[in-house]
Amino acid sequence: MAAELTREWSDEQLKSDDxxxxxxxxxxQDHGADSFLAEHKLMGNIKNVSKTAKKEQLIAAYNNLxxxxxxxxxxxxxxVTEQVKAVKIEEKESKPEEVVDEGPPKYTKYVLKKGxxxxxxxxxxxxxxxYVGTLEDGxxxxxxxxxxxxxxxxxxxxxxxxGLGRVIRGWDEAVLTMSKGEKARLEIQSEWAYGRKGLPxxxxxxxxxxxxxxxxxxxx
Amino acid sequence: MALxxxxxxxxxxxxIPDDGFKAEDYDQFQMAGRSCLEEGKTAExxxxxxxxxxxxxxxSMGWNLLxxxxxxxxxxxxxxxxxxxxTLKHVLEVCSPKELLVGLLEQIEDADVDNIAETIILxxxxxxxxxxxxxxxxxxxxxxxxxxxxxxxxxLPVPYTKExxxxxxxxxCQCCAALIEFVKPFVDEVDRGRExxxxxxxxxxxxxxxxxxxxxxxxxxxxxxxxxxxxxxEDPPLRHFATEILVIxxxxxxxxxxxxxxxxxxxxxESGFLEEDVKYPKESLACLSYLLFVQHIGIxxxxxxxxxxxxxxxxxxxxxxxxxxxxxxxxxxxxxxYEKSLQRTEDNSLPMQLLEVKCFLRVPQDLVTVMTLCxxxxxxxxxLAVFQLCMDKFDTExxxxxxxxxLKINQHAGVQGYIIKxxxxxxxxxxxxxxxxxxxxxxxxxxxxxxxLSLPEGPETDLLQNFDRIMGSLNLLRYLLIxxxxxDNHTGIWTExxxxxxxxxxxxxTGLKMSKAHYEAEIKNMEENRxxxxxxxxxxxxxxxxxxxLSNMTPEMHLQVLQSAMFTFDLIExxxxxxxxxxxxxxxx
Numbered sequence: 001m002a003a004e005l006t007r008e009w010s011d012e013q014l015k016s017d018d019x020x021x022x023x024x025x026x027x028x029q030d031h032g033a034d035s036f037l038a039e040h041k042l043m044g045n046i047k048n049v050s051k052t053a054k055k056e057q058l059i060a061a062y063n064n065l066x067x068x069x070x071x072x073x074x075x076x077x078x079x080v081t082e083q084v085k086a087v088k089i090e091e092k093e094s095k096p097e098e099v100v101d102e103g104p105p106k107y108t109k110y111v112l113k114k115g116x117x118x119x120x121x122x123x124x125x126x127x128x129x130x131y132v133g134t135l136e137d138g139x140x141x142x143x144x145x146x147x148x149x150x151x152x153x154x155x156x157x158x159x160x161x162x163g164l165g166r167v168i169r170g171w172d173e174a175v176l177t178m179s180k181g182e183k184a185r186l187e188i189q190s191e192w193a194y195g196r197k198g199l200p201x202x203x204x205x206x207x208x209x210x211x212x213x214x215x216x217x218x219x220x
Numbered sequence: 221m222a223l224x225x226x227x228x229x230x231x232x233x234x235x236i237p238d239d240g241f242k243a244e245d246y247d248q249f250q251m252a253g254r255s256c257l258e259e260g261k262t263a264e265x266x267x268x269x270x271x272x273x274x275x276x277x278x279x280s281m282g283w284n285l286l287x288x289x290x291x292x293x294x295x296x297x298x299x300x301x302x303x304x305x306x307t308l309k310h311v312l313e314v315c316s317p318k319e320l321l322v323g324l325l326e327q328i329e330d331a332d333v334d335n336i337a338e339t340i341i342l343x344x345x346x347x348x349x350x351x352x353x354x355x356x357x358x359x360x361x362x363x364x365x366x367x368x369x370x371x372x373x374x375x376l377p378v379p380y381t382k383e384x385x386x387x388x389x390x391x392x393c394q395c396c397a398a399l400i401e402f403v404k405p406f407v408d409e410v411d412r413g414r415e416x417x418x419x420x421x422x423x424x425x426x427x428x429x430x431x432x433x434x435x436x437x438x439x440x441x442x443x444x445x446x447x448x449x450x451x452x453x454e455d456p457p458l459r460h461f462a463t464e465i466l467v468i469x470x471x472x473x474x475x476x477x478x479x480x481x482x483x484x485x486x487x488x489x490e491s492g493f494l495e496e497d498v499k500y501p502k503e504s505l506a507c508l509s510y511l512l513f514v515q516h517i518g519i520x521x522x523x524x525x526x527x528x529x530x531x532x533x534x535x536x537x538x539x540x541x542x543x544x545x546x547x548x549x550x551x552x553x554x555x556x557x558y559e560k561s562l563q564r565t566e567d568n569s570l571p572m573q574l575l576e577v578k579c580f581l582r583v584p585q586d587l588v589t590v591m592t593l594c595x596x597x598x599x600x601x602x603x604l605a606v607f608q609l610c611m612d613k614f615d616t617e618x619x620x621x622x623x624x625x626x627l628k629i630n631q632h633a634g635v636q637g638y639i640i641k642x643x644x645x646x647x648x649x650x651x652x653x654x655x656x657x658x659x660x661x662x663x664x665x666x667x668x669x670x671x672x673l674s675l676p677e678g679p680e681t682d683l684l685q686n687f688d689r690i691m692g693s694l695n696l697l698r699y700l701l702i703x704x705x706x707x708d709n710h711t712g713i714w715t716e717x718x719x720x721x722x723x724x725x726x727x728x729x730t731g732l733k734m735s736k737a738h739y740e741a742e743i744k745n746m747e748e749n750r751x752x753x754x755x756x757x758x759x760x761x762x763x764x765x766x767x768x769x770l771s772n773m774t775p776e777m778h779l780q781v782l783q784s785a786m787f788t789f790d791l792i793e794x795x796x797x798x799x800x801x802x803x804x805x806x807x808x809x
Contacts, residue, residue, distance in 0.1 A: 133524060142524035156475070158523055166530040194528070195566060201516050202524040 005031055007066055014059045021050045024058045028065060036070040106189040107170040112213070115182025121219045123163030127175060128218035130157055134211045141203050157217050168193050168210075175216060183215040222255030223264055230268060233277045241280055249277070250284040257288045262303035269307050275314070282311040286323040294338055312346045317353040321361055324350065325368050336372050337391025344369070344402045352405060359424035362406060366432040369399065370439070378443040378458075378549070385445070385456050392440060393457035399436075400464045403429065411471045426472050430499060433469050437504035437511075441465065443549045446515050462511055466518040476522050480509055481534055506538035507553070514556045528564035529574075535561045536579035543586035548596055555590070555602045558583070562609050572618040581625055584610055592632050604638075611642055619646060620659040620668060627671050637688035640672050644696045651703060651710060661710045669713070673697055673720050679730040683792060684785055690728070694795045701802045717803065728796060736789050743782050750775060 008027070013019055025046050029037060037043045040061045041053065065071070121127045132143040146155045160166055162175050170188030178184060190196075190207045198206040229248045233241060256265050269278050269285075285307070292304045312320060324347050331339040347365055351358050376392040379385040388394060410426045444458040455463065469476075482500055511517045513535070535557060542554025574580050587610070590603040614622055619642075626639050643660075650660040658664045672693050675681040683690060697720070700713045709715060764770070773781075 131525070144523065158525070160525075165527055167525045168527050171525055197528075197564065197566060199524060199564070201513075201519055204524065 005066070005071060009062070011059075014062060015055075021053065021055055021058055022046050024055075024062055025049050025053070028058070028061055031071050032061075032065055033070045033072055033074055036065065036068070040064070105173060106192040107174055108187045109174055109177065110185040110187075111182060112185055113181070113183035113215070115179030115216065117179045119180040119219055120178070121162050121176060121216070123176070124161055125163075126159055126220035127162050127216060128157035128159045129175070130215045130217060132213045135204070136209055136211065139203065159218075170210070171212070171214075175214070178214070178216045180216060180219055183213065186212045186214060188212065222252055222259055223261050226252040226256050226265070226268065228252075230274060230277060233281075234273065241277075246281055246284060249281045253285045254288040257285070257292060257300075257304070260300060262292070262300040262307070266303045266307045266310075270310055278311070279314050279316070283315045283319045283323040285311060286320075286327060290327050290339065290342065293342060294335055308346075312349065317350040318361075320346070320350045321354075321365070325365060328372055329368055331372065333375060336376060337395050340369060340372060340395050341391070341398050344398050348402050348405065358406075359428055362425060363428035363431065366403070366428065367435070369402075370432070370435050373399070374439045376440075378440050380445065382445070382449060382456060385458060388457070393461075396440070396461040397457060400461065403432065403468065407468050407471050410473075414473050427499070429468065429472050430474060433465050433472075433474075434499065434501055434504040436461075436465050437507040438501055441511075442503060442507040442553070443547070445549070446511070446517075448515075459515075459517070462515075463517050466508075466511060466521075470518075470521055476508065476512060476518065477526075480505060480538075483537070484534070502538070502541045503550075506541045506557075509535055509538045510542075510553045510557050514553070514560050528561075529570065532561040532565060532570075533574070533577070536577070536583055540579055540583050540586060543583065543590065548599065551590060551594065551596075551599055552602070555599065555606055558587075559602075559606050559609060562606070562613050565613050567612050568615050570614045570618050572615070572621050574614075575618060575621050575625070581622075581629075584622070584626065585629060588626075588630060588632065588635055592635065607638075608642075616646070616650070616657045616659045620664065624668055624671060631676075633686045633688040633690075636686075637692035640689065640692035640696055643668065643672060644692075644699055647696075647700070647711060648703070656710070663712065666712050666716060669711070669716065670719070670723075673724045675724065675727050675731065679727045679734065681731055683731055683735050684788055687788060687792075690792060691795070693724070694792070694799065698795065698799050698802065701799065701806070706806055717807070721803075725796065725799070728792070732789055732793055732796075736786065739782055739785050739789070743779065743786070746775060746779050746782065 009019065009024075014024070025042060028040075028042050029046070032040075032042065034043075040057070042049055042061060130145045132140060132145055134140050144155060144158050163172055165172065168188065170186060170192040173192070174184070174186045174188075188210045190198075190209050193210045194204050194208065196206050198204045198208055204210070225248070229245065229252055233245055233249070236245070253265060256262075265285075268274060269282065289304050289308045289311070292300050293308065324343050328339055328343055328347075347369075351362055351365060354361055373392065373395050376390045376395065378392060379388070385393060406425060407429060410429060413426075440458070441462045444462070446459045446462055448459065449456055454460075466476075469479075479500070512519050512522055513531070539554050539558045539561070542550045542557065545551055545554070584607065587603045587607045591600050591607060594600050594603070611619060611622060623639055623643050623646075627636060630636055630639075646660045647665070649655055650657050656662070673696070674693075675690070676686065681690075697713075700711055704711045704713055706714050713720075
């Protein structure tokens with residue numbers, strides 16, 4: 001895949017003081033195969049290589065490169081190494097690092113009805129919500145919304161102080177992003193819900209992801 | 221005779237205009253009426269009472285006959301029963317509800333312990349009818365009635381086993397069932413009132429019903445055995461009663477989270493904090509929490525959104541109330557509530573910061589009190605299991621702090637030994653690859669180690685009394701010296717060794733020497749006394765337990781005790797020697 005390279009510098013130019021060691025090293029690192037560089041001890045930080053390599057060595061390496069034609073891409077190993085390097089980089093970018101207090105939110109929010117976009121609850125404030133909680137298979141395990149006309153006047157929104165760890169983490173984090181009047185569908189992963197234990201009393205199995213439809217009706 | 225008198229009174233009163241009756245008239249009527257009834261002239265009394273001409277008299281004075289009528293009905297004598305029941309019914313229909321109320325409550329209040337259940341069951345319905353007649357002004361009368369009835373019910377013994385509950389010898393279960401029927405119409409009124417955003421009257425009634433529920437939860441629900449009966453579709457009577465109380469709470473508009481969390485809501489101080497205590501008594505709320513989280517009664521009306529740690533947090537105060545009791549029924553409920561609340565959380569998850577909330581340290585201490593002092597064996601065992609569970613739930617930093625605090629507060633050697641074993645397990649865990657943490661395999665371990673590897677009272681420490689703790693410490697030390705190689709020194713034991721030798725091992729040697737010398741001298745003394753002859757050897761001490769003097773310890777027994785002490789010292793010494801051997805080998809190349 002490497003195109004045929006032409007010599008840029010003549011022998012005289014190489015020996016000349018005008019041409020810095022670093023330039024030769026850079027050229028060699030840019031165009032030489034990994035195994036070539038390894039053999040000639042040319043791998044690594046240019047400054048360091050410059051300290052340890054004499055100009056004569058570099059000139060010899062330069063000449064050797066063109067004689068052996070061991071340019072980048074000609075190394076059978078190199079291809080694999082490049083591929084491995086590429087894979088590693090990919091993984092690093094897509095998977096967020098697992099740090100204790102950070103990491104991507106373990107829930108997703110789909111807004112069903114927009115709120116006023118002005119009044120957002122602050123940590124420690126009391127909020128009132130209507131909600132329906134279901135498992136992934138659709139089973140409703142809890143709700144404070146009643147459809148029967150008689151009870152409607154008697155039921156009240158669920159009230160709690162947000163952001164203090166009093167509710168499952170998915171709720172705490174999601175409600176802080178909601179504005180007054182907003183209705184949203186929250187899909188909360190089990191780690192931010194009831195985790196490995198689940199809640200057998202409430203028919204929530206272990207490792208259950210929970211789905212809530214939440215309407216934020218009041219902020220204190 | 222009495223009949224004559226009664227006729228006389230009636231005749232005289234008929235001449236007097238309405239409301240002109242005097243105190244003597246009432247007294248005479250009551251005395252004459254009572255005597256007639258007691259003499260068995262029940263049929264005649266019935267006739268007089270139901271006579272249309274006597275309507276006004278009966279309306280004003282009839283309620284005075286309640287006492288004697290009830291007495292006869294309870295006696296259940298066949299001949300008089302029917303007449304009395306009919307007379308009673310008539311009086312209840314005709315007399316003014318206010319006065320009837322007074323009379324009925326008086327009867328309930330004055331009932332003999334043997335008659336409480338029957339009296340209540342007989343009079344609850346008349347009471348209900350009288351109250352309903354009072355219309356919108358009934359709230360305080362309702363409150364008084366409920367309070368009187370509950371006071372009497374609380375005198376009835378609570379069944380302990382399911383068989384006792386079935387037999388219901390003292391009638392508690394029957395009374396509870398009757399009580400639920402009694403309150404139904406009043407609850408319905410409040411329920412309907414809520415829909416129309418009703419008036420103050422309903423609010424007062426609502427408050428009285430709330431007080432009633434709270435009081436019932438405190439007694440008899442809290443004292444009852446509430447487990448379901450396996451393989452039975454129906455709930456046993458007391459469990460059913462508890463369920464109904466929670467239904468009533470919902471019907472009158474109380475929310476369970478609001479009740480359990482009300483202490484978190486900053487309210488303006490209401491008129492007299494006594495009101496608060498009556499409306500939200502801690503023991504009743506503790507009972508409510510137990511019903512929800514242990515028995516799962518009413519849990520469907522508790523939101524499934526709260527975090528398990530928060531639930532544990534607000535339950536701690538209720539657990540504390542229950543664990544401080546000396547009654548078995550309350551202690552066992554407290555233990556179960558603690559256990560269930562802890563089980564909802566993941567192992568190794570509770571953060572150290574929780575221990576800054578005072579209950580979180582007080583409650584384990586209450587557990588220790590149960591573990592060491594409760595006379596009931598199965599409760600002691602349960603408490604120990606919950607104690608271990610409590611320790612397991614904290615994360616490593618939390619465990620570290622908890623162990624340190626518990627060691628400092630506790631004097632009981634057995635408990636200390638148990639905690640030291642837990643410390644050893646944590647160190648063992650953290651020395652395994654991948655588990656290292658600063659709390660049990662780093663510099664933070666040292667203060668805890670020094671706490672463990674010490675004698676609580678220096679060389680004067682009573683080695684026998686503190687045996688469990690001392691052996692725990694020595695075993696931990698021996699484990700560390702073997703497990704943590706000198707060149708690793710993960711736990712820091714090798715760098716601290718010289719301090720431990722000075723402050724612990726050396727003192728232990730001194731203590732052992734002193735104790736052994738003392739006991740050896742005692743033994744020698746005893747043997748000399750024995751040689752001198754049986755006449756001269758007496759029992760060394762006397763013990764009195766509960767006014768009974770225990771038989772003196774014989775010299776042989778005393779000797780045994782002394783020798784067993786010596787064996788104990790030898791045991792400690794042997795572990796100590798082994799430790800010193802290990803140190804010798806490892807430190808001096």
